Amino acid sequence: MSESADKSRKKIEEAKDKVIGAIAETMDLYGVTPAAANLYATMYFKDQMTLDEMREELEMSKPSMSTSVRKLQEIDMVKKTYTRGSRKHTYAAEKNFFRSFMVFYCQMWEREVNTNLEAIEEAQEDLINVIKDSASTPDVVAEAKKYYDQLEESKTYYRWLEDLVASIRSGKIFEYLPKREQD
Amino acid sequence: MSESADKSRKKIEEAKDKVIGAIAETMDLYGVTPAAANLYATMYFKDQMTLDEMREELEMSKPSMSTSVRKLQEIDMVKKTYTRGSRKHTYAAEKNFFRSFMVFYCQMWEREVNTNLEAIEEAQEDLINVIKDSASTPDVVAEAKKYYDQLEESKTYYRWLEDLVASIRSGKIFEYLPKREQD
DNA sequence: AAGATTATTAAATAAATATTTAACAATCTT
DNA sequence: AAGATTGTTAAATATTTATTTAATAATCTT
Numbered sequence A, B: 001m002s003e004s005a006d007k008s009r010k011k012i013e014e015a016k017d018k019v020i021g022a023i024a025e026t027m028d029l030y031g032v033t034p035a036a037a038n039l040y041a042t043m044y045f046k047d048q049m050t051l052d053e054m055r056e057e058l059e060m061s062k063p064s065m066s067t068s069v070r071k072l073q074e075i076d077m078v079k080k081t082y083t084r085g086s087r088k089h090t091y092a093a094e095k096n097f098f099r100s101f102m103v104f105y106c107q108m109w110e111r112e113v114n115t116n117l118e119a120i121e122e123a124q125e126d127l128i129n130v131i132k133d134s135a136s137t138p139d140v141v142a143e144a145k146k147y148y149d150q151l152e153e154s155k156t157y158y159r160w161l162e163d164l165v166a167s168i169r170s171g172k173i174f175e176y177l178p179k180r181e182q183d
Numbered sequence C: 001a002a003g004a005t006t007a008t009t010a011a012a013t014a015a016a017t018a019t020t021t022a023a024c025a026a027t028c029t030t
Numbered sequence D: 001a002a003g004a005t006t007g008t009t010a011a012a013t014a015t016t017t018a019t020t021t022a023a024t025a026a027t028c029t030t
Helices: A003-030 A034-043 A051-058 A062-074 A097-132 A138-170 B003-030 B034-043 B051-058 B062-074 B097-132 B138-170
Strands: A078-081 A090-093 B078-081 B090-093
Touching: A003 A034, A003 B097, A003 B138, A034 A051, A034 A062, A034 A090, A051 A062, A062 A078, A062 A090, A097 A138, A097 B003, A097 B138, A138 B003, A138 B097, B003 B034, B034 B051, B034 B062, B034 B090, B051 B062, B062 B078, B062 B090, B097 B138
Parallel strands: none
Antiparallel strands: A078 A090, B078 B090
């Protein structure tokens, strides 16, 4: 093989590495470890990989690859693939960023909505009891009312977030905000 | 003060604590430290606070409060307030979750778009050079083309994310996904 | 079923992050 | 301007989190 052909191969690797670096760098936003971030970014340019290939490519331990893969599977950024004839498990990166976006944020927002709405409902019940309690002094009742109203108002946000999740999950959001293929 | 009135006060505190716990728990999603998460959740039920009040309420050190406040200010979840007559600085929590949502996610997504699009542009230039290079073998050219196309397709996502940010920042998204005040 | 290969779990280590104590700088009051 | 109060920065400590090595479990082939 000629030297200039080698040079071309090397330039391709360089190009990939730029993108790999950028993706890995911004993936801390998705709450994954550096190992998982690097792994996903690497897999983004591969068809599929085995744990041993990952270990070799990233020069890390196999358990680290194993846990990283699992974490990435949880947020649907990596899928297990079935390759007959191979004893080793194979995995492929989700290359459609829209799908990753959907799964990750909807999961995250749903957790936030559920946790907080549940607490709010309980708190509001408590506050109503205070308000209704004849033993409560007027200033205490006023305070309870104030907090009750504040919580009630915040529910508008959580309802909106739920609607946003539904719109993304169903794909309806793309009717309003279309994907622009061209530049 | 009667004992039952005290009981009412205590129930209010309990109600608040439920919500404080939930907010603090979900705030790890926003990439803030536990101290900052607890602080924001606490401030959510206060008009404004000084650093010393924070330290006392959370039973933590003053520098910890100072750094937490700064971090929360960066994502616009806390604002400095001007209280004349007081030597101490006072701070207030942003209580409108829609605004917090906007600032936090737009900031985050914009960083992702900028970092990745920049890398993609550079990588695509490199790949074009390989494709145009007469010394590149056909299989190398094919590979370069494959990656080029993959990157090109991913840009659709980043453009969409930019549109989403613009729609949120301008408030236009609420025309499509309105805030529902009632239940 | 036995042996070999691969993947996962557990314990130990390493690295990164959060928090505190101590020192310093800035600001306000007199 | 001096002294006192408040806030921030720096260094040290503590805590948490990520990663590795070692051990175990599961899976596949013969």
